[in-house]
Amino acid sequence: MAQADIGIIGGSGLYRMDALTDIEEVTVETPFGEPSDAFICGKLDGTPVVFLARHGRGHRLLPTELPFQANIYGMKSLGVKYLISASAVGSLKEEVKPVDMVIPDQFIDRTKNRTATFFGEGIVAHIAFGDPVCKNLATVLGDAVESLNLEGVTLHRGGTYVCMEGPAFSTKAESHLYRSWGATVIGMTNLTEAKLAREAEIAYATLAMATDYDCWHPDHDSVTVEMVIGNLQKNAVNAQRVIQDVVCRLTENPPESEAHSALKYAVFTPLDTAPVATKNKLKLILEKYM
Ligand SMILES: CSC[C@H]1O[C@H](OP(=O)(O)O)[C@H](O)[C@@H]1O
Numbered sequence: 260m261a262q263a264d265i266g267i268i269g270g271s272g273l274y275r276m277d278a279l280t281d282i283e284e285v286t287v288e289t290p291f292g293e294p295s296d297a298f299i300c301g302k303l304d305g306t307p308v309v310f311l312a313r314h315g316r317g318h319r320l321l322p323t324e325l326p327f328q329a330n331i332y333g334m335k336s337l338g339v340k341y342l343i344s345a346s347a348v349g350s351l352k353e354e355v356k357p358v359d360m361v362i363p364d365q366f367i368d369r370t371k372n373r374t375a376t377f378f379g380e381g382i383v384a385h386i387a388f389g390d391p392v393c394k395n396l397a398t399v400l401g402d403a404v405e406s407l408n409l410e411g412v413t414l415h416r417g418g419t420y421v422c423m424e425g426p427a428f429s430t431k432a433e434s435h436l437y438r439s440w441g442a443t444v445i446g447m448t449n450l451t452e453a454k455l456a457r458e459a460e461i462a463y464a465t466l467a468m469a470t471d472y473d474c475w476h477p478d479h480d481s482v483t484v485e486m487v488i489g490n491l492q493k494n495a496v497n498a499q500r501v502i503q504d505v506v507c508r509l510t511e512n513p514p515e516s517e518a519h520s521a522l523k524y525a526v527f528t529p530l531d532t533a534p535v536a537t538k539n540k541l542k543l544i545l546e547k548y549m
């Protein structure tokens with residue numbers, strides 16, 4: 260099976276990477292069910308990468324329906340060590356305008372209906388998640404954005420991403436509440452992915468691209484899909500340029516990441532007495548500690 264150190268998950272609007280060459284579609288079977296779509300393995304300027312359309316090609320899956328565990332497990336099984344998420348978000352701050360890019364360094368969990376761990380069934384682990392994003396990967400991502408000087412795009416390094424369940428957008432009361440908490444952007448996917456990536460010891464960072472001002476903004480009564488789609492295409496073009504640049508930087512200088520040893524002190528259950536079936540299910544993730 261193809262292997263790559265770098266994975267890319269494309270969110271709303273980003274369903275393919277135009278610059279990929281030597282493409283091979285890989286279907287991965289996982290103990291956590293079917294991933295969102297086939298993994299698109301290929302090369303970006305000569306570097307092997309894996310791309311996955313988060314909602315599937317054709318955008319078929321609701322945020323709640325996303326097979327987060329299978330997607331991250333699939334990336335792990337393809338050898339991914341650095342995972343970049345490209346995502347559409349609503350802006351919760353005046354200064355973050357639509358088409359701006361934010362590289363969040365924190366998340367607030369407002370999800371209600373999804374599984375955000377690989378563990379359970381006899382094996383307990385608690386990963387550290389105080390810094391949920393890989394700082395070094397986020398720095399490389401920010402440097403890539405900065406170097407490109409994209410027209411009309413301001414980069415915001417750091418910020419808090421509220422992850423809501425969806426699929427409906429927020430009420431005004433919720434949107435104002437999140438602003439009062441000092442949050443920067445809102446989306447429906449990245450916190451769940453970041454947790455699972457950390458459990459799988461994959462460094463994770465998000466390129467969040469604003470599509471709208473959510474519903475708090477006095478000039479916008481409600482968020483509409485029309486509003487979001489208007490900016491998605493521009494964001495998808497920009498995201499591809501950023502990703503190409505990031506891949507080049509990661510190839511030249513792969514950063515260290517604390518995520519790569521996240522499980523070292525996280526597993527509470529003695530593995531020698533843990534259920535064999537669960538050990539087998541988690542072998543890919545726990546192998547180096549067994
Ligand atoms: C199409 S607007 C709402 C949708 O867009 C974002 O998806 P993603 O994070 O995959 O880019 C947001 O989280 C919602 O799922």
Ligand SMILES: Nc1ncnc2[nH]cnc12
Binds near residue numbers: 428471472474
């Ligand atoms: N306003 C918003 N709320 C949640 N997810 C979003 N994705 C894009 N815009 C969003």
